[in-house]
Each structure stands twice: as C-alpha cells, then as structure tokens.
Amino acid sequence: MALECVAVLGWGDSGSSASGLVFNGVRNSNRTPRKCVCRGGFSGLSGHSVIKSADNQNTGKSSNVNDVPGKLCKDLISLPKPLTVADFTVTPNDGTKVRISFKGLPGSFSEDAALKAYPKCETVPCDEFEDAFKAVELWLADKAVLPIENSSSGSIHRNYDLLLRHRLHIVGEVQLAANFCLLALPGIKADQLKRVLSHPQALASSDIVLTQLGVARENVDDTASAAQYVASNGLRDAGAVASARAAEIYGLNILADRIQDEPDNITRFLVLARDPIIPRTDKLFKTSIVFTLDEGPGVLFKALAVFALREINLTKIESRPQRKRPLRVVDDSNNGTAKYFDYLFYIDFEASMADPRAQNALGHLQEFATFLRVLGCYPMDATL
Numbered sequence: 001m002a003l004e005c006v007a008v009l010g011w012g013d014s015g016s017s018a019s020g021l022v023f024n025g026v027r028n029s030n031r032t033p034r035k036c037v038c039r040g041g042f043s044g045l046s047g048h049s050v051i052k053s054a055d056n057q058n059t060g061k062s063s064n065v066n067d068v069p070g071k072l073c074k075d076l077i078s079l080p081k082p083l084t085v086a087d088f089t090v091t092p093n094d095g096t097k098v099r100i101s102f103k104g105l106p107g108s109f110s111e112d113a114a115l116k117a118y119p120k121c122e123t124v125p126c127d128e129f130e131d132a133f134k135a136v137e138l139w140l141a142d143k144a145v146l147p148i149e150n151s152s153s154g155s156i157h158r159n160y161d162l163l164l165r166h167r168l169h170i171v172g173e174v175q176l177a178a179n180f181c182l183l184a185l186p187g188i189k190a191d192q193l194k195r196v197l198s199h200p201q202a203l204a205s206s207d208i209v210l211t212q213l214g215v216a217r218e219n220v221d222d223t224a225s226a227a228q229y230v231a232s233n234g235l236r237d238a239g240a241v242a243s244a245r246a247a248e249i250y251g252l253n254i255l256a257d258r259i260q261d262e263p264d265n266i267t268r269f270l271v272l273a274r275d276p277i278i279p280r281t282d283k284l285f286k287t288s289i290v291f292t293l294d295e296g297p298g299v300l301f302k303a304l305a306v307f308a309l310r311e312i313n314l315t316k317i318e319s320r321p322q323r324k325r326p327l328r329v330v331d332d333s334n335n336g337t338a339k340y341f342d343y344l345f346y347i348d349f350e351a352s353m354a355d356p357r358a359q360n361a362l363g364h365l366q367e368f369a370t371f372l373r374v375l376g377c378y379p380m381d382a383t384l
C-alpha cells in the first residue's frame with residue numbers, strides 16, 4: 001500500500017532552525033486507512049506483547065459490474081463515497097479510535113496514564129520502552145505514552161536517551177498520581193505473605209508498609225506483571241504492589257490501599273506522536289529541547305541566560321552523557337591533555353513556540369549551541 005507525503009504544519013525535528021517551520025506528514029494515497037491488528041498478550045513475568053500489522057483488505061461488500069455481465073451496477077449504496085470535510089476532522093479528545101502504545105501489561109500505571117489522556121483509546125501493550133516508540137513509527141499505534149520522571153525517584157533516563165535516538169515528537173504530557181495497592185490471591189491475608197513483587201519504583205515508594213510486613217521484595221518489569229504473575233501461578237505466599245485496576249483485571253484482592261510512603265507520588269508521562277502539533281498561545285504550553293555546548297567556563301550559564309533574559313520559566317533540566325562521544329579530549333598546551341565527559345542538556349520551558357519570546361530564545365541559543373533539537377511543544381497538564 002503506497003503512502004504519499006502531504007502538508008501538515010510542524011517543525012523540522014533536526015533542530016537546525018529554532019523558528020523555521022517545515023511541512024511534513026503522511027497520507028494514505030488510496031483512501032483506505034492502513035489497518036493494524038494490535039493485540040496485547042502476556043506470558044509469565046516478561047509480559048510478552050503481540051503486535052501484528054496487516055494491510056487492510058477491502059472486506060466490505062463492493063459493487064462489481066463484472067458480477068452481472070452487460071448490466072449496470074444498481075447497488076449504489078455500497079459504492080465508495082467522496083470524501084467530505086467531516087472526514088478530515090481531528091480525532092475527538094476522548095481518544096476514540098486512537099491507539100496508544102505503552103510499556104507494560106494491561107493494568108499498569110502507564111496504561112492508566114494513556115487512559116487519562118485518551119479515556120476511550122485502544123491501548124497497545126509493549127515489552128520494552130523502545131517497542132512503544134517503534135509501534136508508533138511503524139504505524140501500529142498512533143501515539144506512545146511513556147514515563148519520563150517521578151517525584152520520588154527522579155528521571156527515567158532510558159526514555160531521555162530514546163527520545164533522542166527516535167524521531168517522534170512530544171505532543172502532550174500526563175501527570176499521574178499513582179495509588180499503590182497491596183494485592184494477593186482471594187482468601188490470603190497480609191501476614192501470610194513472604195514476598196512481594198512489583199516494579200522497583202513501586203517497591204521503593206512503599207517501603208514503610210513492606211518493612212512492617214517483613215516481606216522480601218522482588219523486582220519485575222511493571223506493576224501489572226507482578227499482579228499477573230501472582231494470579232496466574234496461584235502464589236499463596238506472594239503479593240504484588242499494583243493498581244486497583246490490576247486487581248480487577250487479574251482477579252486479586254486489595255489487602256491495603258494507598259500504601260505509598262508519600263501521599264502524592266506523581267509520575268510525569270510524555271505523549272509522543274509521528275507529527276508535531278501546531279503550537280498555540282491561547283493556553284499554557286511547554287516546550288522541550290535538547291542541545292549540546294562547547295567546552296568552556298560559563299557556557300551552561302550562557303545557555304540558561306537566553307531563557308532568563310526573556311523571563312521564560314524552566315521546569316526541568318537534565319543532563320545525559322553523549323553515548324557516542326563519551327569523552328572529549330581537550331588539549332591545553334600549559335596543562336597537558338584533559339578528558340571530559342561530553343553532555344546532552346535537556347530542558348523544558350514554559351512557553352509555546354508560537355510565542356516570539358521562545359523563538360528568540362532558541363534563535364539566541366542556536367548561535368552558540370553545537371546541536372539543538374526541539375523535541376516538542378505541547379499543552380501543559382495541570383490536572384492530577
């Protein structure tokens with residue numbers, strides 16, 4: 001099935017021009033949307049997902065003049081209808097028909113985040129973060145929802161690295177207050193548990209309750225995998241820290257609710273898509289960028305000043321070593337040769353790219369940054 005490029009307004013993702021707009025998008029040339037069959041399955045702890053893609057077969061009953069030789073086809077109702085403006089309207093905000101990939105099994109907090117952003121979406125469970133990126137790139141999903149930072153354990157570095165390696169755009173963010181529950185098989189009491197399984201972050205965030213119980217902790221890929229493992233293996237001595245939704249899906253009982261040490265354990269997720277969204281100024285937007293700088297005193301200070309000078313608030317700064325160029329050799333004739341780590345800087349700031357202040361700040365940064373890419377400009381999530 002051929003795909004052709006058409007105009008959809010957005011930025012170039014090369015970051016070569018902070019204010020330069022490019023046209024980029026994809027439309028299906030024969031009007032038949034490519035059909036993807038996405039099935040979420042799982043087995044054991046690893047949570048295997050099955051994502052299958054198949055070209056759409058035209059299964060609808062179609063008129064065919066060859067069926068009735070020599071006669072005109074009278075079955076006009078089944079003829080394809082011309083496209084109208086209604087065919088081009090954007091998907092409703094509740095996410096009807098939108099497919100969202102995420103890492104984990106059904107019932108995981110990442111799936112909760114996807115459902116918070118798009119309540120009626122179809123979720124596409126994936127084994128790994130990278131699979132969730134690829135599912136969007138391969139048109140098996142429309143968007144991916146991935147955790148990027150947590151209020152108690154900090155940044156999820158893997159996803160910062162994947163954001164750079166892949167070419168998806170950040171089109172939204174979701175803040176989720178995770179409510180950790182202690183789950184076990186029906187009929188099992190908390191004092192019968194010898195071990196508790198969960199995602200490392202959920203176990204660390206529930207330290208007080210788990211210490212009181214005196215149980216061993218076992219890390220698994222995601223909270224829902226823990227619930228699924230306890231349930232499918234009929235483990236009577238093991239519990240899981242997971243969501244109330246996971247309890248329902250896997251048929252477990254909730255022994256204790258809200259077992260997190262901090263009452264508010266917030267995880268911030270990013271929504272990624274193949275195309276950027278058009279930035280606006282009528283509501284609060286955030287912009288995420290990544291850049292590199294030359295070595296030298298005060299270079300980071302200078303980079304941050306481009307925002308401070310324009311009264312643009314920064315909400316996040318993260319640095320990651322450049323994997324492909326980990327060490328920079330600086331030859332100083334007086335002091336010999338020094339080797340430094342080379343860093344990528346990720347910054348989120350509170351301004352829309354439609355705001356001239358943001359355009360000027362990035363134009364300014366581009367004058368001395370050795371690399372600059374806009375990862376996305378998206379509405380801020382102010383809800384919890």
Ligand SMILES: O=C(O)C(=O)Cc1ccccc1
Nearest residue numbers: 108109110178199222223267
């Ligand atoms: O394991 C899950 O359910 C996830 O989605 C990852 C996670 C774990 C704990 C808090 C938020 C997200």
